[in-house]
Amino acid sequence: MADTKKLFIKTYGCQMNVYDSERMAEAMGGAGYETTETPEDADMILLNTCHIREKAAEKVYSELGRFKGMKADKPDLKIGVAGCVAQAEGEEIMRRQPLVDLVVGPQAYHRLPEMEEKTRAGEKALDTDFPEEDKFEKLKGRSKAKRAPAAFLTVQEGCDKFCAFCVVPYTRGAEVSRPAERVISEAQDLVERGVREITLLGQNVNAYHGAGLNGSTWSLADLIWKLNEIDGLERIRFTTSHPNDMQDDLIAAHGECAKLMPYLHLPVQSGSDKILKRMNRSHTAESYIRLIERIRAARPDLLLSGDFIVGFPEETEEDFQATLDLIKEVKYGQAYSFKYSTRPGTPAAERPLVDDAEASERLQRLQALLSQQQKELQDAMVGREVSVLFEKEGRFEDQMVGKSDYLHAVHVAGSGAQIGDIRKVKIVESGTNSLKGVAIA
Ligand code: SAH
Ligand code: SF4
Ligand code: F3S
Numbered sequence: 001m002a003d004t005k006k007l008f009i010k011t012y013g014c015q016m017n018v019y020d021s022e023r024m025a026e027a028m029g030g031a032g033y034e035t036t037e038t039p040e041d042a043d044m045i046l047l048n049t050c051h052i053r054e055k056a057a058e059k060v061y062s063e064l065g066r067f068k069g070m071k072a073d074k075p076d077l078k079i080g081v082a083g084c085v086a087q088a089e090g091e092e093i094m095r096r097q098p099l100v101d102l103v104v105g106p107q108a109y110h111r112l113p114e115m116e117e118k119t120r121a122g123e124k125a126l127d128t129d130f131p132e133e134d135k136f137e138k139l140k141g142r143s144k145a146k147r148a149p150a151a152f153l154t155v156q157e158g159c160d161k162f163c164a165f166c167v168v169p170y171t172r173g174a175e176v177s178r179p180a181e182r183v184i185s186e187a188q189d190l191v192e193r194g195v196r197e198i199t200l201l202g203q204n205v206n207a208y209h210g211a212g213l214n215g216s217t218w219s220l221a222d223l224i225w226k227l228n229e230i231d232g233l234e235r236i237r238f239t240t241s242h243p244n245d246m247q248d249d250l251i252a253a254h255g256e257c258a259k260l261m262p263y264l265h266l267p268v269q270s271g272s273d274k275i276l277k278r279m280n281r282s283h284t285a286e287s288y289i290r291l292i293e294r295i296r297a298a299r300p301d302l303l304l305s306g307d308f309i310v311g312f313p314e315e316t317e318e319d320f321q322a323t324l325d326l327i328k329e330v331k332y333g334q335a336y337s338f339k340y341s342t343r344p345g346t347p348a349a350e351r352p353l354v355d356d357a358e359a360s361e362r363l364q365r366l367q368a369l370l371s372q373q374q375k376e377l378q379d380a381m382v383g384r385e386v387s388v389l390f391e392k393e394g395r396f397e398d399q400m401v402g403k404s405d406y407l408h409a410v411h412v413a414g415s416g417a418q419i420g421d422i423r424k425v426k427i428v429e430s431g432t433n434s435l436k437g438v439a440i441a
Pocket of ligand 1: 166168242
């Protein structure tokens with residue numbers, strides 16, 4: 001096509017943004033755009049942004065500044081901001097950075113093509129509505145192109161939890177679940193295009209309560225059991241879960257559902273009940289630990305992952321010690337930890353801060369403990385047999401890289417496996433960030 005335009009999308013933040021970026025690329029495909037990996041080639045640049053911490057939001061403005069020269073050279077270049085910064089700051093973005101032509105919030109992506117048209121007419125376009133219609137339904141019309149073997153699929157959006165530190169309930173809105181029928185047909189389509197592992201996504205994915213196939217409301221476990229029936233789909237994962245939404249049927253599925261992988265991301269944030277209460281987490285350290293025990297009783301080899309915030313307002317050394325104690329008791333195979341970042345408009349934003357140097361020092365101590373645990377659990381894989389889904393070629397000849405059931409990266413040489421194959425692998429060595437194995441079947 002002579003007048004195909006090029007779209008460059010840069011994605012920040014969580015996996016939900018990764019999924020949304022793919023959908024936006026598809027929607028713009030219908031408007032004559034194909035994606036490019038180089039911003040210099042682009043007719044339109046979209047930043048899909050994250051507002052979770054101050055640094056994440058500020059990155060957007062410094063990135064936008066870098067496009068100034070490009071726009072001077074190419075006046076037809078359109079620049080758009082999507083995602084959570086777009087939702088949180090709206091028009092303010094265009095005020096602060098006048099080169100921005102378009103601002104679109106996460107619930108309005110299906111309106112992108114008409115917004116782009118508006119910018120071509122020389123106008124600015126802004127849409128941060130939370131419309132009634134299902135954006136994903138409107139974003140249909142995917143190409144039948146082959147896909148990488150592991151894919152994301154958003155099943156739930158938004159959050160009703162209102163943790164005192166967090167912007168997500170404001171940027172993504174209330175909890176909404178997609179009907180099971182749409183999720184299933186999307187999963188079938190992905191499998192037809194080569195996908196063998198699907199990670200179900202939601203800000204509170206285990207709060208899923210979508211319209212089921214039989215007129216009733218389905219839980220996440222109901223949905224997983226249905227997806228388990230799809231031939232060719234070999235692995236199911238989900239993220240991110242909230243401890244309060246870990247219902248019995250989901251715990252049981254971890255023990256009984258063959259395709260559900262033995263890995264769970266279950267953020268706790270802090271091990272101090274005083275801090276958990278001030279965070280509005282509505283669980284205690286004790287209730288979280290008891291929950292983990294129940295999940296591990298269903299699936300003893302489960303690998304656990306978590307999120308932690310240090311330096312939350314009024315966190316004392318004693319509170320911090322309680323977090324270290326919880327980590328020692330639970331043992332995490334993977335973890336993400338952050339220094340508290342004040343987010344305007346959230347309840348915690350008004351509270352007195354912990355000294356910054358103190359918070360940084362706590363973060364270092366926390367990360368040292370988490371890395372040590374992570375390494376120990378990774379090293380403990382040596383000698384074990386795991387299944388590996390191969391996702392790409394390695395750096396060396398005849399070497400493939402994939403993910404184990406437990407989400408560890410595994411390098412395997414000389415297996416003759418192709419991308420998309422799943423093989424039984426014996427782990428022989430544990431490196432800095434990955435394992436080495438030999439294929440045994
Ligand atoms: N819905 C998910 C993830 C939310 S954002 C959940 O509830 O677990 C991912 C992580 O970012 C959170 O788990 C939290 O650890 C961190 N985070 C959120 N807001 C933050 C803030 N204001 N400062 C520092 N970290 C934050
Ligand atoms: Fe944010 Fe809490 Fe909701 Fe997670 S559960 S998205 S941390 S408000
Ligand atoms: Fe960031 Fe929005 Fe995800 S704030 S973490 S991109 S939901």
